[in-house]
Amino acid sequence: MNEFEWRRQLRELRAPVTPSADLWTRIDAALEPAKPAVRSSARPGWLLAASFAGLSLLAVGLSLRQDRLPAASPGSVAATQAPWKPGDPRLAGAAIVLDAADLELKQAIEQAPHSPALQRLLSxxxxxxxxxxxxxxxAG
Structure with a gap:
């Protein structure tokens, strides 16, 4: 088999092919249920009441948690400590990075105050x- 025959076979692969039998009739028959399901009228009402009760409990829980969280102003963390600037210019980049990390960790701890991983990172x-x-x- 040479290259011309391979190319001819590749061109034949592009041609549309029709199936020998219609598959949709078998698919439709397989998807149709044997008998229709009877729906109970009491069940949807019960589910609606249960979902309403669950959402109400969730809303109450979230509002109670929101009341317990301290209100944080945008500048509260930044105003607590001014960044330290070293006298040696070779250490200035590291000081900036560590100050930024300290600030970000303080903000993360405000979001999750009981996280031991964040406490270790801050330490x-x-x-x-x-x-x-x-x-x-x-150095100086």
């Missing part, structure tokens, strides 16, 4: 900031 960030301050004191 590590503050250790790194302390180490950076020590390096700045040693």
């Amino acid at each position: 590590r960030t503050r250790q790194q900031q302390s180490r950076l301050r020590q390096l700045d004191q040693q």
Whole structure:
């Protein structure tokens, strides 16, 4: 078989092919149920009442939780601590990154105050900031 025969066979593959038997009649027959299901009129009312009760409980729970959360103003976290600037310019980039990480972790902790992972990350960030301050004191 040469290249011309391969190309001819590829062109034949592009031609539309009609199936030998109509498949839709068998598909329709398989999808139709044997007998129609009888619907109970009491069930939808019960489901509607249960869903309304569940949504009411959810709304009450969310409103109670919202009342317990402290109101955070947009500048409350940023106003608590001014960023530290090292005297050595080689440490300035690291100081900026650590200050940004500290700020982001404080904001995340406001959202999830009981997260041990966030507390550990904040502790590590503050250790790194302390180490950076020590390096700045040693350098200058």
